[in-house]
Amino acid sequence: GAVVSQHPSRVICKSGTSVKIECRSLDFQATTMFWYRQFPKQSLMLMATSNEGSKATYEQGVEKDKFLINHASLTLSTLTVTSAHPEDSSFYICSAPSGSRTDTQYFGPGTRLTVL
Amino acid sequence: EDQVTQSPEALRLQEGESSSLNCSYTVSGLRGLFWYRQDPGKGPEFLFTLYSAGEEKEKERLKATLTKKESFLHITAPKPEDSATYLCAVRGSGTYKYIFGTGTRLKVLA
Numbered sequence: 001g002a003v004v005s006q007h008p009s010r011v012i013c014k015s016g017t018s019v020k021i022e023c024r025s026l027d028f029q030a031t032t033m034f035w036y037r038q039f040p041k042q043s044l045m046l047m048a049t050s051n052e053g054s055k056a057t058y059e060q061g062v063e064k065d066k067f068l069i070n071h072a073s074l075t076l077s078t079l080t081v082t083s084a085h086p087e088d089s090s091f092y093i094c095s096a097p098s099g100s101r102t103d104t105q106y107f108g109p110g111t112r113l114t115v116l
Numbered sequence: 117e118d119q120v121t122q123s124p125e126a127l128r129l130q131e132g133e134s135s136s137l138n139c140s141y142t143v144s145g146l147r148g149l150f151w152y153r154q155d156p157g158k159g160p161e162f163l164f165t166l167y168s169a170g171e172e173k174e175k176e177r178l179k180a181t182l183t184k185k186e187s188f189l190h191i192t193a194p195k196p197e198d199s200a201t202y203l204c205a206v207r208g209s210g211t212y213k214y215i216f217g218t219g220t221r222l223k224v225l226a
Contacts, residue, residue: 006159032212043203043218044160093159097212104150105214107159 002028002098006108013084014116021079021111023094029074030096034105035067038091050077084115118143122204122217129194129224137189137202137220145209149187151180152203154219160203163189194224 003026013019023033031052036044048069049057056069066088068080077096081088091112095105121140129135141149148167152160164173166182173180177198179190189202201221205214 004159034213041221043216046213049213091157095159103148103207103212104162104165105212106162107152110157110159112157 002106004096004106004108006094006111008111010112012114015085016083019081019084019113021092023077023108025075025096028098033077033094033096035079036093086115089113089115118208118215120204120206120215120217122220124220126221131195131224131226132193134192139187139204139217141206143206143208147207147209149182150205151189154201154203196224196226199224
């Protein structure tokens, strides 16, 4: 199957700082990637769709100025949490469709963000 | 409105005790139904994609089936290592977006 990586896997930061999370498709190209947020014992909540070469599309209720997304290339999307606060602490997961007929989404291993 | 409901919310099985997880869905123009396994602190791991009613797919102790309204994930003679949260998602026509269910937390006891 297709492989998606995320970096870092875990980050702890102070309130008010910005944190960047990288998502890479390792063995396929992805013009579209997705960013999810997951709270403990809950399902995945789609935050935004990252589009290579154009602006990201944000889901209703997600602050675009708070969660900056850049899709720099066909294999890399980044999510920057700006001026992070404790309520931004969560598990962030990216995914990318494989581009095959199935367009099955393959997920990264996730990034645990803790804001102190 | 597209919707996915999974049941049960949690399930405890003895090793070797077969069972089924349910995923009921409502979607405009199903383009795929997806099953994932998620271990604590990790991203979802892809298991199956189903496209049309009557389709079935198998992998080791897992078998996924699909009707026009629901999908089942059958687990035959489960082992403790099958313990995980199993997520179901659907994709409708005209979008790459998935609609996820809330998952079934499976615990298999030795």
